[in-house]
Amino acid sequence: MKITPVLVVALVPASLALAIAFGSVDLGPAQLADALLGRGDVIAREIVWGVRAPRALAGFACGGLLALAGALLQVLLRNPLADPTILGVSGGAAAGALAAILLGIGAAGLNFAALAGASAAAGAVFAFSLGRSGWNPYRVLLTGVALASGFGALVGLMLSLAPSSQVQGMLFWLLGDLSPAGDPSVALVVFAACAVLAFSQSAALDVLILGEDKARSLGVAVTRLQAIAFGCATLATVAAVLLGGSIGFVGLVVPHLLRLSGIHRHGALLPLAGCLGGSLLALADTLARTVAAPAELPVGVLTAMIGVPVLLFLLGRLR
Amino acid sequence: MLEAAGLGLSAGGRELVRALDLSLAPGAFWSLLGRNGSGKTSLILALAGLRSPQAGTIALDGVALAARRRGELARRIAVLLQDEETDFWGSVLDYVMLGRYPHSRSAWSRDEEGAALARRRLAELDLADRAAQGYRTLSGGERQRARIAQLLLQDTDILLLDEPLQHLDLNHQAQVMRTLSRCASGGKTVLAALHEPGHAARHCGFAVLLYDAGRASLGRSSEMLTQANLEALYQCPLEAAGTGSFLPS
Structure with a gap:
């Protein structure tokens, strides 16, 4: 199995189609086609356009944002283990969201609390890693990891204090869950903006692999590039986390799946990571909705359970 | 000057x-x-x-x-640093081609002119037959020559x-x-x-x-x-x- 650009691009419509075709209610092919074209049964139309299409797009946007953020962070921090959780942003959002659940604030307040937590974490990372000589990837990493574990402790505290009736909702949020995602349009706009911005820097990111001094000598405005790319990765992570909670593994694994298949140039890697991350999460969410229907599994569990063996398989084959 | x-x-x-x-x-x-x-x-x-x-x-x-x-x-101005990154994902030609960054940064078209120049630089430094080989597979001395080829490809008037x-x-x-x-x-x-x-x-x-x-x-x-x-x-x-x-x- 080798992941080719054509395969990745073809997977986008295929995954969205599957996400719309399958769900807890079984629609036949004819009914599905009618509903897609806006004809026939009102309930079927509502299921397809009102429920499944936004959910499929939410999954796609969320996965694409996470994979894009992961690819950017891996090159910026020169660390193959970097993923969106490393910025502390997911941890901050989780602490905010759980506090909102604990205090019994509604969905809008929950999103606001998650956004506040994420912004606080992002602000701290930025404040502590901008030194006199520009960005310091080492400090980004250290601040992010420290914040993440601090927020982890807060999350643990809230889980232990919460009444048992709230714990399941909290766990779903922590594991990553797209069922309360709602309208994906904001996330899709953020995804498009981040993808275009990151893509515009792809040649400079290729040169950055040579090290900061060498990249400067080749004409890259390194500090500006790092600010743009970190900003992009942070924004993408915040948008993804607000949509689907802390969905793990997509941001770490998707860029590596592409690199293991020989795709390294950022002009190809970044857009393909967006496409592959989006498709894989849309597919994983379809599975999460249907495997134990009418119950839903948290999609974050599925991404890890699919992602780990796939990565290990590729690692084993491409020695 | x-x-x-x-x-x-x-x-x-x-x-x-x-x-x-x-x-x-x-x-x-x-x-x-x-x-x-x-x-x-x-x-x-x-x-x-x-x-x-x-x-x-x-x-x-x-x-x-x-x-x-x-x-x-x-x-x-082009500069060869004493400690340059020793790891690179691609071929020797890919590596040398990064020297073209100041001159051509189109993400869409392949830089054929740059590739021809890069091959000439590699040949000057006895690396012509290594162009398609992985940069990681080069010896220390060969990597040093690949770095110099990249520097020459930058084509500056000060080295x-x-x-x-x-x-x-x-x-x-x-x-x-x-x-x-x-x-x-x-x-x-x-x-x-x-x-x-x-x-x-x-x-x-x-x-x-x-x-x-x-x-x-x-x-x-x-x-x-x-x-x-x-x-x-x-x-x-x-x-x-x-x-x-x-x-x-």
């Missing part, structure tokens, strides 16, 4: 260069000699605009380096090289010196930090000697590279060249 005036450099609390005036004219090949820790690398980084000097100014054609944009500097001969065998040391010498006779400015005065005497018309405690002297190689000067520079007795030292002809 790259000019430093009243240049002062220090590192780790030690003064390396004090009040140095240096002007590098087109067509001149300069060697930069000095003991370990004498400030060769600091001087090269400052001249490349990668570190701000503690004192003095560095100007390219009369305009301070700090006032010029990175992209513009990259088309005028600053920090220990260009490290890891190279005798034959390729001479080959790189000849290549740099050709660059200088073609009108480029070249400055190379070297550890072998023999190479400097044979190929470089001018020399900068960095002594301890910030003192420096510079001038024509024929006047600078005397036994007395070099003994003072390296603080060790030397035998006259020709008896103890062999250079490839």
Whole structure:
């Protein structure tokens, strides 16, 4: 199995189609086609356009944002283990969201609390890693990891204090869950903006692999590039986390799946990571909705359970 | 013309260069000699605009380096660093092609002209048959030559090289010196930090000697590279060249 650009691009419509075709209610092919074209049964139309299409797009946007953020962070921090959780942003959002659940604030307040937590974490990372000589990837990493574990402790505290009736909702949020995602349009706009911005820097990111001094000598405005790319990765992570909670593994694994298949140039890697991350999460969410229907599994569990063996398989084959 | 005036450099609390005036004219090949820790690398980084000097100014054609944009500097000054990244994902040709970044940054079309130039640079440095090979599979000396090929592809009129001969065998040391010498006779400015005065005497018309405690002297190689000067520079007795030292002809 080798992941080719054509395969990745073809997977986008295929995954969205599957996400719309399958769900807890079984629609036949004819009914599905009618509903897609806006004809026939009102309930079927509502299921397809009102429920499944936004959910499929939410999954796609969320996965694409996470994979894009992961690819950017891996090159910026020169660390193959970097993923969106490393910025502390997911941890901050989780602490905010759980506090909102604990205090019994509604969905809008929950999103606001998650956004506040994420912004606080992002602000701290930025404040502590901008030194006199520009960005310091080492400090980004250290601040992010420290914040993440601090927020982890807060999350643990809230889980232990919460009444048992709230714990399941909290766990779903922590594991990553797209069922309360709602309208994906904001996330899709953020995804498009981040993808275009990151893509515009792809040649400079290729040169950055040579090290900061060498990249400067080749004409890259390194500090500006790092600010743009970190900003992009942070924004993408915040948008993804607000949509689907802390969905793990997509941001770490998707860029590596592409690199293991020989795709390294950022002009190809970044857009393909967006496409592959989006498709894989849309597919994983379809599975999460249907495997134990009418119950839903948290999609974050599925991404890890699919992602780990796939990565290990590729690692084993491409020695 | 790259000019430093009243240049002062220090590192780790030690003064390396004090009040140095240096002007590098087109067509001149300069060697930069000095003991370990004498400030060769600091001087090269400052001249490349990668570190701000503690004192003095560095100007390219009369305009301070700090006032010029990175992209513009990259088309005028190329620098070979002493420690460049040793890992790269792609082929030797991919690696060398990064030297084209200041000139062509289209993400859409393949840079055929650049690839042809890159192959010529690789051939000049005996790496023609390595072009398609993975950069990771190269030996230390071959990587060093690939870095120099990338530097030449940057096609600037000023070349600053920090220990260009490290890891190279005798034959390729001479080959790189000849290549740099050709660059200088073609009108480029070249400055190379070297550890072998023999190479400097044979190929470089001018020399900068960095002594301890910030003192420096510079001038024509024929006047600078005397036994007395070099003994003072390296603080060790030397035998006259020709008896103890062999250079490839």
